[in-house]
Amino acid sequence: MTLLPNGYRTVLTLYLSKATTREEIAEILQVSHATVRTQYMRAKQKLLQFIKQGVS
Numbered sequence: 323m324t325l326l327p328n329g330y331r332t333v334l335t336l337y338l339s340k341a342t343t344r345e346e347i348a349e350i351l352q353v354s355h356a357t358v359r360t361q362y363m364r365a366k367q368k369l370l371q372f373i374k375q376g377v378s
Contacts, residue, residue: 325372330365333358 323331336342336350344362348355 323369325377326365326368329361330368333361334365334369337362 323334326334332351333347336347337344342350344355344358348358351358
């Protein structure tokens with residue numbers, strides 16, 4: 323996860339480990355719900371890419 327950009331990492335961490343809803347994350351980060359959704363999807367894609375490439 324440390325390889326992810328800060329925004330991706332923050333959203334993913336809040337969503338997965340803190341069980342925070344996307345709406346709550348949007349409020350916390352003061353961004354739109356769409357931004358949170360996009361960053362979450364991109365973070366997942368990036369992690370899958372790292373896994374497929376064998377990056378640790």
